[in-house]
Structures are given as C-alpha cells and as structure tokens.
Amino acid sequence: MKRRLASCLILLGVLGSTRAAVARPVDDAPTPPAHKLTRAPRLLHFVEAPYPEGEKAAGRAATVVLELAIDAAGAVEQARVTGSAGPAFDAAAEQAARQFVFEPAEIDGKPAAIRILYRYEFVLRAEVPTTAELTGQVRDARTKRPLAAVRVSVDSGAAATTDAEGRFRIDTIAAGVHTVTLSGSRLTEVQTSESLEAGRRTTVTYDVELQTEDAPAGEKDDLEIVVTPPAVAKQVVSTQVSADEARRVPGTQGDVLKVVENLPGVARPSIGSGQLVVWGAAPQDTRVVLDGVPLPSLYHQGGFRSVVHSDMVESVELFPGGWGPECGRGIGGLVGVHLRPLQGDGIHGSASADLLDASADVRGRVADRVHVEVAGRESYLDSLLPLFTSRNIGEYVPIPRYYDAQARVVLDAAPGETFELGGLVSGDSVDDDVPSDDPTNVQLQTHSTSFERVWLRWRKQTEDGAEILVVPSFGRDRDSLVDQFGEVPTALAVDSTLSSVRASWRRQMASWVTLAVGVDGQLTSSHFVRTGSNTAPPRSGDDYVFGQPPTDQIAHDDGRTISASAAPYAVADFALADGKVHLVPGLRIEPYLQTASRTAPPVGTTPPVGLFEESTEVEPRLAGRWSPVRGLTWKVGWGLYHQPPAPADLSSVFGNPTLGIESAQHLLWGVEAGSPDVVSFEATAFETTSRNLAVRNPSPSPLVAQALVDTGIGRTRGIQVLLRKQLAKRFFGWLSYTLSRSERASAPGAPYYLYDFDQTHVLSALASYELGAGFVVGSRFRYASGYPRTPVTGAYFDVQTGTYEPFFGALNSTRIPPFVQLDVRVAKTFAIGRTSLETYLDVQNVTDRANPEEIVYSLDYSQRRYITGLPILPVAGARLAW
C-alpha cells in the first residue's frame, strides 16, 4: 500500500538549515537583515499537509517553496508560495505552513520577526503498512435503518461516532485482533472481536437491537450482533508484488509483470521462450487471470514484454499451488493480475520508450463518477534494426513483433458500487527464415498469436456488508504456426472463442467465519487445422534433439471442439482461537462437457461422427494457518485440480478425441516468520501429483484416433524459500530459492523420467535502493539449473536423405549447464513541473557470461556445443509521467 509521507525542510537564505541533511539550496533567498542574526528560528511544531488525492493517484511528488513571515513570538504570520508545484500542492503546503510554530529568531540577541524560505516536499513512498482501517455502518437490526451517534471504540483507544447514515471510520489501528465496543443511547454496550490485517480496510456492518423505550430495567432484550465484513480468503502460499516494487526490478525494463519470473517456485525460462513454468508444471498448465478475466498468456512471444500495460497494474500475485476454489481449469500455478483502481481528478498518463517498443497510458475522470483509461504498446525493433545494419538479420535471428492495447471505463454508480467495462487486445508475430542452398534444409517459420477480451465487472458492497462481484467476459484466441522444414510442411492453427462468467458473493457471517460462494463458468469453442508431421512440435517424452527436423511423414486434420463447464464453489474462512488459527475449507464442483467433431480421421466422403462426453470433477480444497505467536505462522494446504485437454490434442489424426480431464493434487506445508514491514521469511514444501496427462501413444502401431493417450502421470516435489524486505526506507529486495524435482511417466508403472521443465535449483536475489535526488539503483542475481535433455550417444546415416540421425541415451538424462547472470539497473527521475521523467539503464548480464541455453550438435552428431544466451546487453529507456 502506498502511504503518503511529507518530508519538509527549512532553509534560511544566509543561515543554513536546521535540518541540513535534507536541505536544498534556493537561489532567491531574501536579503540578510542589517542586524546580526544571533539565532535562527527553529521549527517546534510541524503540521503535515494532506497529500492531494489527485496527485497521489497520479503517483506524483512535488516541492513547494514558501516564504514564511514569522513574528517575534514564533507564529507564522504569512505564508506565500514562491516556488509553485501546482494549485493542489501549493494550497496544501501553504495551509499547513500557516500552522507551524517556531522558536523565534533572535537578532542582536533579542526575539525578532523574520522571513525565511521554506521548502515543503511531498514525497510518495510505498511503505509496508503496519496499521489497519476499520470502517462500516451500524444499523437497527429490526428496521435495518442506520443508527447515528453510536460510539464505536477499539481496545487500542481509537474511537469514532457514527454519522447520520450510521457510518464510521477508524484508521491507524495496529494490526491484530481487537475488541470493538459499541455504545450509545438505547444501546446496551456490546463487544465483538475483529481481526484486522495490516494495510487492509475491513468494512463491517453491525446490526444491533435497541432497547425498547418502555422496557423495564433488567428486562431488556438480549442484543444480537451480526458482523459482516468482506474478508479475503487466505491462500497458503502466494507472493504478491506491488507495481511500484516490480517496476524497479533489474532485468525487467520496468515491466511490472515480468517480476513473476523472479518469484519463488518459478523456473527460469529459456531465453526467448517466455514460458511460465511454476512448480515444474507444463507452461500451459498455469492460468493467468486479470481481475477475473482469463488470459491465454502473461507475456508476448519471447517473453520480452507482458500483455498488460504496467501503468494499469496495481499488483501481481503468484499462487504456485494450493490455491482456493474460486479458480479452476488449471493444474499448475495461478497468476493474478490486479488492475489499479481509477480515482482522482484530472488527466494523467505516461509515455515510455526503449530499445524494444514504445507505450503510453492515459487515464482520468471524464465526467462525474466516470473514469476512463486507455493504454497501448507497439514494438519497433524490427524496424529499427535495418537502420543500423545492412544485413538481413531477420534471416537468422527472429525479431519479435507485438502490440497490445487496453481500455476501460469505470462508473462509480453509488458508494460501494462500481461498473467497469474493459477490453484488451494483444498480438504477436515472429518470422524466422533459415535459407539454404539445399532445398531439404530450408526452414521457414511464422508464428502468430493474438487474443482479445471484453469484460464487464460489477462490484457492489451491500448494506449487510457483503460483497458481490460479477465478471462476464468474452474473447477470442488465435494461434497460428506455419513451418516448413525442407519439404516437410507444418501448419497448426487454433482459433478459439471464449465466454466466461465469474460471480461471487462474500460475507462475514460471524466474527469467526467468513463465507464466499460463487460460480465460475467458461465455454470455449475451438477450431483447429493441423497439417504436417506428427512429431512437430515435439512433446514431452519424445526422443528429440534441438534443431532436429521432424519426420517427413505428414497428415492433415480439421476439427472443432467445445469445452464447457460451470463450477459452483464455496469457501469458508474460520478464524479460531482469537484469530490465531484460520481454517479455510473449500469445495468446487465442476461438470465438464466436451465435444469433438470427429471420432475418426476422415475417410473419403464418409460423414464425420462427432463425440460428446461429460464428466463431473469434485475439487475439495483446504488451507490452514496457525499463528501461535505474533510473527510466526504455520501453514498447510491441499487441493484437487482439473483441466480439459488442449483443443488440438482432441484431433482424431494427431491426438485422441476421447482424452479425459487432466487432474492434479497439490499438497504443501510451510512456515512464515518475521514482520512484513521489516524482514519476512517464508519456507514452503510442496508436492504435486498429476494424472490423465496426454502423452504419445507408446505403441508403434496405435489404433485409429489414438495417437495420444491420457495415461501420463507426473509428480513434483520441492521446497521454496523467500527472504523478503518490502519497499520501505528506500530499500526493497528479496532472495528466493526453489529446490525441486519434476518427473513424468507415460503411464502408471512406467519408469519416471525428468520432465523437460525440471530445474533443480532456482535462485533469485535482487535489491533496489533509492539513493536520493531521484536516483535508484538495483541489481539482480540469478542462478538456475539447466533444463534436462536427452543425450546423443551416436548416429547413423540415412542414405535416403544423405543426413545423419541420432542414437539417444536415456530420456532427459543430461542437462544444459547452469545459468548464472548478474543484472544492474540505474534510474534517475527528473521532476519537470507537473511531470516526471524517469530515465533508466538496464544492463543485463553485466559480467558478459556466456550462458548455455541449448545443446546443439554437428551434422553428424560427433560434436556437441551450446547455444549461449545474450551477451552484456544495455537497454536504455525513458518514461514520462504526468
């Protein structure tokens, strides 16, 4: 959470500052008095100016220079702005300064009036909150009418009295479990308990029964209290990073969502892959959700940029496993992207540019209670490179081309009720041509992806304290891969339309239990067209060496599939033992309906016969947290997860239209220690097991429409730790480490092999520090084991093609050497009037280490070497915000 801090400093034109550590020179200081100043005025009582909301929402800092006239008693007689930072900042600073009280200055040893220049700095600092806020309403339990003049007090001493609408607000309450007392006329004093989380606002509704006017003393009705705060169901393991922190992480070029790659439980992706591998799961098993809207991916192709503009993002949260029943259709991890609330007045925005692309974001209030935000990004590296080189570099190095755009309109329909209409588009294309004088060795490849989403989000906080959220969305995903290895064509195109709706209702039923129920439905209709080799692209478990052409046997299929499910779910958060124990049981019941247009490959003019299958998956999930003492929490989680097969895997030619629903079980346990505002430590051990995975049919002569079978199983075991210091006092950083082993087998009883995405060790250490004067420096160090690969033990000669083919050793029994890299980031922010200009230099691989990224072989497989990753790569960029 951002907390505003106003730091201030005083500066006398000739006498210096009483707070020299933060002094700034001001050139136009007043002329010194003729007499001798024997003592400078000293600020005795400082009044903090309220940070203008609009400026805070825009993330803008400022400095206002004031001329203060201080009388001989030390009071401020007059305050005048001499260095403006805009009307809002000026007014706030001027008003605060008028309330300052000084120890008078002395001239010639006697108290005297004096004029000084005072610099008031408004500085936005993101600090880890330590306090909580309690807001809500007190109502008559019978009539539901608000009750005014009820005193609500917390055991810490803080108190508030309800207004005419029965509402109250108490802030800066120390986090923890507190006793809340309600008292007032016709109200017998009653108490309840609230568990308040640091940095969060808890909104409650107290329904109380009033004493009747004529009831005799001692015969008053018992008081019934219904407390209904919306609470957040606790996840056992998750890592949330604010946008402010994420933007400063070296190696991300300011892209907030790229920070996910540095979180515990996440494997380092191969260069240019952009794949998100969480707890050893396949990249396609991890789900990305943008405030309830499912997205097909978090990053553009190659992983250079995310698909959502960073200025729209408030935070990103990774749930590597054990997540609650609100989400489904995924057996890996879950990435939640949270959009920044649109607030404040005026028009604000930003524009950024660096080596890869340019982007912009504009947001503001366009009418009463209506805010709008529009953002977009376009890459231009493919256009820039020809300016610097005459070589057709695209022949050998694919240059990514991408764009994305987002827009949303938010209507604050009523207090506690908002509507948001939003949309997002994203597109990628990579062309890759490898020319050759040998027509059997030519490679042409074009990979294009795009998706669109439109959503409506309705959020309402009801009078009884419940929160209702409804998010219908509609979208389309397209993925097209056109490839030509010599004379072997490969074309795979999948075009899907998605309709989804998420609806939830959440309410605190009692002081010790919060209930959330909802439904999560999705309908996906896909059309796939695939032509080419069965072995392209390769699948896990294939004997395959990087760069090896696919078999020249080709086939074709054109089919349609529908996958639909609507899952009701419920989850309760039981706060027991004064909030020291949280038990969060949940249940999700998901009936799946699947259709495939063909059960068998087309034969002549025989009409296709389709397939309809139904299965219902029950997904119990349980999370528990126990905090025996402050700063120590033990946690445990368990759950079942399912996902439908990929549409193209239901091909009757290349796949199997009868593939079942894939499933997984997550089990995790761990401990959290420390204080989030100082240093926190988390350690989580985990085990995931999966089954019904789609794998190649191991038979050399599989039956028709059974090229794939759903007999695959998998398991991942490991431990992840996170030592973290959140952004406070100019510094943030973390050290994350994951030790894991991910394995697969083609069927129960078959031998396990290391999964293609297994990384034994993944270590990320990063830190960022504000030097002052707008300078921020940061560094990131990463170590990661290389991915497993199948070794080549020899080769034979294919006399038909005149090429060599490999003999393989045990599947995935060797590894690419480890990846080690140090990145550094230096940024400087300039304040230019109401705008700020951030310039940065992000230097990746400062040691210029040649990190192996893939194993390659000579044409006859007699020699083995490595493709290495990026050399030292400085990327300069700038971001202008207003």
Place this chain on the structure above:
Amino acid sequence: MVSRAARGVALVGALASCTPTFSDDTSSVSGPRLLAVQATPAEAAPGSAFTMTALYVGPSGAADPSAIDWAICLLQKPLGDPDPISPACFVDSSSGLTPLGAGGSVSGTVPANACELFGPESPPPQPGQPAARPTDPDATGGFYLPVSVKSEGDQRSAALERIACQPSGVTQAVFDAFSTGYVLNENPAVASLVSVDGDGGTGAVTPDAPDAGPGLTVSAGEHYLLRVGWPTCPATPAACSGAETYLYIDPTSEQIATGRESVVASWYATGGTFDLDRVGRDGSDTTTTVDNGWTAPASPGPVHLWVVLRDARGGVGWGSYSIVVGP
C-alpha cells in the same frame, strides 16, 4: 552450409543468442564409408523383387563392400520418433530383421504386407477394436520399406525402398485417377559434371571407367566451380532419370495433385574442401544443374570425388570421378 545449430538458434528466438560453429566436414572421405544406396527399381509394389547397391568408398576410391550386412526391418517406429526408421532396426538380435545378405549389392522382395506395416492400409482390426492407425505418407505421398545396413567398424545406416501402395481412404474417383495416372519413380542419374572457369567456360569431368585416365587435372590449392547436371524431364508424369513430375494425393484436400521432385546433390571427396556439402534445386526450380565450389588440396596427388543425386521420392544416382592434383 547451414548447420544444425543455425537451424536451432532460430527456434531459440531472441535477438542475440550466440550460435557455435563446428569443424565437421561431412563431405570428407577419410575412411571406409557408405555414401549412398540405390534401390532398383526405385519404387516397387509388395511382392516385387528389388536390388540394393551400395556406394561404398574409402580414401583410395572404391572400398571392399563384402562386410556390408543388409536386413529388411519389419519394425514400425513409434509415432513420436522423428527418425526415419525404428531404432530397434539397429539391434542385431531384433526379431524384426529379415537378412538380405552381405556385399555391395543384395536383392530381396518387398513383403506382401508392406503396405499394411508401412503404408496406408490398416491390418484387420482385432475384434471389438478399431483398426490400427495407418502410416502417414511423406510429402510426395510415398511410403517406404526400411532396410538396416551395417558396415565395417559397426557403422550403421538406414536405407529405404519406396513402396508402391494403392491409395486408401479416398473416393473412388481419386483412387481411379491415381491408379491410372501415377508413374513409378525412377532413380536420377548424373548427366554431366563440368568444371566452370572464371569466364564461364566449361570442361567436362569424365566419370571413372575401366582403363580410363583421370577425369580432371587441377592445380593444388586452387578453387574450382563444379557443375553437376541431370536429364530434363517432361512436365507431365513420365519415367525419367531427372526431376520427375508425379501425382500424389494432397492430404488436405484428399484430391489428386501434381508435384515435381526436388533434386539434391551431395558432394564427397578424399581431398580438398567443398564450399557446401549439399546443394540442390527445389521442385519449383526447373534448372537441371547445380553448382558447388571445390578447393583442391594443397598437396599434389590423386583425389577421388563423388556426386550423389537424390530426388524427393527416394531415388538415388551417383557419379564417381578421379582427379589428379598437380603442383
């Protein structure tokens, strides 16, 4: 030459990955080595006889082929295996091997069920089970019988005989059109090999023949442009020892389509270095020659040179040449 690594780096993506270089020279003949196998006929129906002939060479030219063992391999390969034949075909004790004999040339018969094992026909299904998945054709519509070859030093090679199978799973009209219009593949033949000088003048390189002299005399260390040619074929399906036009069934439309073979020339020599190991013409290029540079060795002496032509339907032909490198 585009190395396997160069092909790979394109898949890695990413701006500035560094591709290693290799010192391998697959054109160099420094020991006994199988360069090519020619099947005659180049395409045979099940039950038909065929002969396989090896181009087996060494530093002194032709090598003794008596130790070459041949066996038909009746093992199907797994669907996910990108190799042309099952790795089990190279296990000597495999029960799927049918020996063809030893030597530089062997003969055999295409098994009667070859189109069921390696072609578009499915064997009769088991009761209550669907039929087995037929083998997918290659881009020319072809199916192949694998032959495992073992030569001196336990060198392993895979040879293929193209099988003439009837189409399956198509309409009667397509079946009829293909059956009547398809012309079996012919092996390509080297029509000419010439040396091209800087002015464009050419000098024929005569192939090896009994009692013949050297095909070409060159200067040590000099660079020469060599041009290999093959016969011109008609634009309609016809038996021809060049880039033939052929019919195939388009897997997308399931209709008859017409294609033209690509021809690739692989170059081998006991000395000197070629600019490229393999060069060729794709099916859309009607040129019937292709060039390659060759730098003669720095030391005088005899050099043996071979050019192997391969067409897209599995046909193979070659030429052998003796070159004298002078000072």
